[in-house]
Amino acid sequence: MTDAFGPHVLHLADPEAAIEAITDGMRREVRAFRRKGGVLGLSGGIDSTVVAALAARAFGPGNVLGVLMPETDSSEDTLRLSALAASSAGITTVLEEITPILDAVGCYRRRDEAFKRVIPSFGPGWKAKIVLPSVVESESFRLFSVVALSPDGRTFKERLPLEDYLQVVAATNFKQRTRKMLEYYHADRLNYCVLGTPNRLEYDQGFFVKNGDGAADVKPIAHLYKSQVYQLAEALGVPEEIRSRPPTTDTYSMPQSQEEFYFSLPYDKMDLCLYAVDHGVNAGEVAGSLGLTPEQVERVFKDIAGKRRVSAYLHAAPRLVVEGEMGA
Amino acid sequence: MPDLTTIDRDVRQFLADNFILDNGGADLGADESLTQAGVLDSMGVLELIMFVEQRFGVSIPDEDTLPENLDSVARIVAYIGRRLAQGA
Numbered sequence: 527m528t529d530a531f532g533p534h535v536l537h538l539a540d541p542e543a544a545i546e547a548i549t550d551g552m553r554r555e556v557r558a559f560r561r562k563g564g565v566l567g568l569s570g571g572i573d574s575t576v577v578a579a580l581a582a583r584a585f586g587p588g589n590v591l592g593v594l595m596p597e598t599d600s601s602e603d604t605l606r607l608s609a610l611a612a613s614s615a616g617i618t619t620v621l622e623e624i625t626p627i628l629d630a631v632g633c634y635r636r637r638d639e640a641f642k643r644v645i646p647s648f649g650p651g652w653k654a655k656i657v658l659p660s661v662v663e664s665e666s667f668r669l670f671s672v673v674a675l676s677p678d679g680r681t682f683k684e685r686l687p688l689e690d691y692l693q694v695v696a697a698t699n700f701k702q703r704t705r706k707m708l709e710y711y712h713a714d715r716l717n718y719c720v721l722g723t724p725n726r727l728e729y730d731q732g733f734f735v736k737n738g739d740g741a742a743d744v745k746p747i748a749h750l751y752k753s754q755v756y757q758l759a760e761a762l763g764v765p766e767e768i769r770s771r772p773p774t775t776d777t778y779s780m781p782q783s784q785e786e787f788y789f790s791l792p793y794d795k796m797d798l799c800l801y802a803v804d805h806g807v808n809a810g811e812v813a814g815s816l817g818l819t820p821e822q823v824e825r826v827f828k829d830i831a832g833k834r835r836v837s838a839y840l841h842a843a844p845r846l847v848v849e850g851e852m853g854a
Numbered sequence: 855m856p857d858l859t860t861i862d863r864d865v866r867q868f869l870a871d872n873f874i875l876d877n878g879g880a881d882l883g884a885d886e887s888l889t890q891a892g893v894l895d896s897m898g899v900l901e902l903i904m905f906v907e908q909r910f911g912v913s914i915p916d917e918d919t920l921p922e923n924l925d926s927v928a929r930i931v932a933y934i935g936r937r938l939a940q941g942a
Contacts, residue, residue, distance in 0.1 A: 659916075666919045667899045685916060688900035828889075836895050 531807055532815045536753045536797055541761035544754075548746050549584035555744045556585070556719045563589030563718040564744070567705050568619065569776060570607025572768060573723040573747065576755050578615040579762040580746050581721055587616035591712055595705045597625045598634070599779045607768055614765050622708050628700055637697035640690040644672055651677035655778035656686065656694060661790035661829050662822045668829070675780060698777055702738025719743035725752045727796055731830065732837025733788050740840055751797040790826045791816075799826045855938050856910070862931045868905045869893060869927070884928040889921070899924060906930075912937045 538544050556564065564581040568574050581590040592612040596605050612619045628634060642648045654674040661668060670691050674682045686694065706720070713720045722742025724734055729748040734740035747755055752773075759769050773793055775782045789796045795816050802812045802823075809823035816823065856864070862884075870879035873893050888894040894902065902924060903914050912934055914923075923933040 665921060666916065667921070667924065668896050669900060669903075669916070669919060670896075686900075688897070688904050691897075691900060832889065832895060835892055 531798075531802070531811045533753065533794065533798065535801060535805075536751050538754050538757050541757055544750075545580065545583065545758060545761060548580055552580065552584040552721075552744060552746050559719055559743060561713075561717055561719045561743070563591070563716060564721040565591045565593060565709050565713040565716065565718045566721040566723060567709050567739075568592040568594055568608040568611050569723075570604045570611060570768065571771065571773065571776075572752075572755055572759055572764070573725055573728075574608075575611035575614070575764050575768050576759050576762060577721050577723045577746055578611055578617055579764060580758075582615040582617055583762075588618075589718070590615070590617040591716060591718065592617050592619040593705075593709055593712060594619055594621045595624050595708060597623070597628055597701060599777065601774065601776055601781065603771075604776055607771065610765055611768060614763065614768075620712065624701070624704050624708070627704050631700055631704075633697050633700040633704075637694050640686075640693035640697070641672055641674060644684045644686060644690050645674050645682050647676070647682075648674055653779040655780040655782040655786070656691075657683075657782070657786040658788070660785075661825050662818060665825065673780065699735045699738055701777060702735035702740075706738050706741050713743075721746060722748070724748050725755050726750055727752050727789070727793060727800060730800060730837070731789070731833040732840045733784070734840065736840045751801065752793040753797045790829045796826075799823065800830060803827055803830050858931055858935050861910070861934050862927065864909060865927055865930050865934075868902070868909070872901055872905075873898065882927055885926050887921075887925050888927075889925055894925070902930070906934060910934050910938065 552564070556562070563585045566574060566577055566581065568578060578590065578592055592608070592615075594605060594608045594612075609619065638648065641654050648654070652674055654672055656670045657673050658668045658670055659666060670686045671683050672686055672694070676682070709720045712718070720742045722739070722745040724739070724745060725747050726749055728734055729745065747758075750758070756769060773784045775784060775787050785792060791799065798816060799812060801807070809820040809827060812818075813820045813823045866879040866882065869875055869882065869888075875882065875893070882891070882893070888898075899919065903919070906912050906914060918933070922929060924930055
C-alpha cells in the first residue's frame, strides 16, 4: 500500500517519456526563435549537466556549446566537473575565465568594502559567505549574517545591516550577470538560443539573479522538481560524481549550502513542501513524512509564500505604465 | 521619551514613506500582519530595524526579530515602547 503523501508523489513514472517530451519542446521553441542550437553555462552541478544532456539529445551534440566560467571564488572541482558534464553529453566547450571582468567592474572590491564595514578587520586573505538562520529552528525573521574566516583560522559572524547586505548582493550579482553576458555572446555568434538551467524549486522561489542566471530563451527543466531532475539525470547517464555532489551556490569564497543561502530545508524536503503547498496537503500530513512538527512545516509554508511575493519582481518583464497612445 | 501615540504616528509614516502605501498608511489596521499584507519582507524588516535604531535609539538583537515584536503596527509600537521603558 502506498502512503498518501511522501517522496513517491514526485516520482516520474516514465523518465524516458519525460525526456522525450522535453526534447521535443526544446526543438519546437528553438525553431520558433529561428535559432539552430543551444548555449548554456556549465557549473558542474546537476541542473546544468542535465540540461546539457537534454540539449545534446534535442539538437545533436554538435549544436550545443557549454561555457565554462570559473572565477576566483569557484570551488576547486567546479572546472573539472563542468568538463566532465560536457564530455558525458558529448558537447563542445569554451573556457571563459571571468575573474578579470569581475575585477574590472569592482565586484570583489565592492563586496569586500561592505564586509569590512561589518567586520573591520576583514581584508586580503579572508574568506566569507552570507548565511540565513534556519526557518525550522526559529520563528524569527530570516536576516542575513556574514560569516568570515580570517587567514589565521578565526571565525566571525555578524548580522548584515541593510546597506551592507544590499551592497554584498549587488556586487556578487555581477557574477551571474557576467556569465549571462558571455552566454549571449556565444549564442549570438552561433545563432543559438541560451538555455536556462533553473529547476522548479529555483524558478518558483526566485533563486536566481534577475538578468543574470534568471535570463534565458528556453528553460527546459523549470517545470521539474529538483528530485525529478536527479531522476532524469540517472536516466540520461549523468556521471555518478555529479549526481552525488551536494548542491552548492558556488558564489562565495567559503563553501555555502543552498539551505544557508536561500531555502529552508534540503532540496528533497523543499520539493515536498512546495508540492504540498500547490496541492493543498496540510502541514500535519507533511510533517509526518519529513520528520518535522506541523508548526515547523507551517513556517516553511510561510517562507515559500514570502519568497513567491519577492520573486514576482524577479520574474517580471519591464512594464508599461500607460496603455495605448498618448497625444493631443 | 516619545509616547505611544507619537511612536504609532512615526511608525506609520515610516511604513508609508518606505513601502509606497496609499493614504499615508492610515488604512493599515493596527493588528494587520505586515508580512501577509505584503508590506514587509526580509529586506523590509532590515529597513524597519534600521529605522527603529536611528529614530528611537533602540537596537534590536537577533532574538527579538520575531513576528510577535515586528509583524504589525501595534506590535512594533508596543515593542518600541517596552524597550524605551526599559531604558534601551
